[in-house]
Amino acid sequence: MDPKSSSTEISVEFPTIFRIYKDGRVERLKGTETVPPSTDPKTGVRSKDIVLSHESGLSARIFLPKLTDPTRKLPLLVFIHGGAFVIESPYSPLYHNHAALLTSEANVVVLSVNYRRAPEHPLPVAYEDSWEALQWAAAHSNRNGPEAWLNDYVNFDRVFVGGDSAGATLTHHVVHRAGVDGLSGAKIVGMILFHPFFGNGKLDKLLEVIFPECNGLDDPRVNPGKDPKLGKIGCRRVLVFVAEKDFLRDRAWAYYESLKKSGWGGVVEILESEGEDHVFHLFNPSCDKAVALVQKVVSFINQD
Structure with a gap:
């Protein structure tokens, strides 16, 4: 041949x-286009790329808001991007701009995780990378970690984890794991799930390719609403966003209902954007409903 x-x-x-x-x-x-880290002239948000593990190549882009009081410690948002576990990265325009917007609007430090992607690195590699990134960040609570922005500016009693689509799947996983296994050095206050991918019965072929050890669409790793240990989630507040026209909408609602019935002692909210599709806020961030979504995130992060 x-x-x-x-x-x-x-x-x-x-x-x-x-x-x-x-x-x-x-x-x-x-999802292959990238933009370099930068300083935004309008908002003053700075970003830079960092290596979390030289052994695995795990990396991230970290964002710092304009500092009006350098002595004030800020919340940390560990953000995990979507893209079917396969495409996009923290360095793509969509996710760079989204993370920078959240940094500026919520006045938080954002660590946007560059987990290793399938199919070259089949799942659950991305799950392990996301958990390692959260542990790496939390290890800075002694103010002696390798990243100065985390040492100097983060309040480790106010850590949030968020992600969209496949990144929301990974977000749930690491926050749940923190509840089951414990997380040293940091307190996860809340979890934010943007249009989570918890399966819908139509993506089984994709999972066969990128997650060969998956036990089907009811595997708790991809459909956590089926997890008998769901109530062990490691935070006390959860915010779930869904979109009316999103093909993943129903499983997100089912997750919300399952979490309320799980015995978990926290508070979960769900907000649906009428007439909108999957991750619309990334593609049209200036539309009224995307602005409202971000403002809800700001309120969620900054409430006492």
């Missing part, structure tokens, strides 16, 4: 997301 033809022959394809060629090469069909 001509080696050139084998290098262009497709083994698996998920239109608009990615394809795998028979020679093992992976091609992402979107």
Whole structure:
């Protein structure tokens, strides 16, 4: 066989997301554009890229708001991006801009996690990376960690974890794990799930490819509403966003109902954006409903 033809022959394809060629090469069909870290001239938000583990290559982009009182310690938001566990990164324009907006509006330090993506790194690698990133951040509570912005500016009694779509799946996982296993050095106050991917019965083929050890769409790792230990979640406040036209909407509502019945002692809110689709706020951040969504996040983070 001509080696050139084998290098262009497709083994698996998920239109608009990615394809795998028979020679093992992976091609992402979107979400590959990146922007460098920067200082925003309008808001004063600064960002920089950091390595969390030289061994695995786990990295992140960290965002710092304009400091009006350098002695004041700020909440920390550990943010985990979406993209079907396969596309996008903290360095893509969508997620850089979103993290910078949350940093400025909520006056928080944001650690946007660059977990290793499938299919090159099949799940549950992203779960482990996200948990490692949260532990890495919490280890700065002694003010002697490798990242000065965390040492100098973060109140580790006010840590939040948030993410959208697949990132919301990872967010739930790490906050739940913190409740089960404990998290040294930091107190998770709240969890924010933007349009979470908890399955909908139609993505089983994708999971077969990127999560071969998954036990189906009711596996608690992808559908935590089915987890008998759901009530052990490691925070006391949860905010769930859903969108009316989102194909993942029903499972998010089911998660909300399951959490209320789980025996967990916290408070969960759910807010639905009428007439909107999946992660609309990333693509149209200036629309009224996206602005309202961000302001709800600001209120959630800054309430006592």
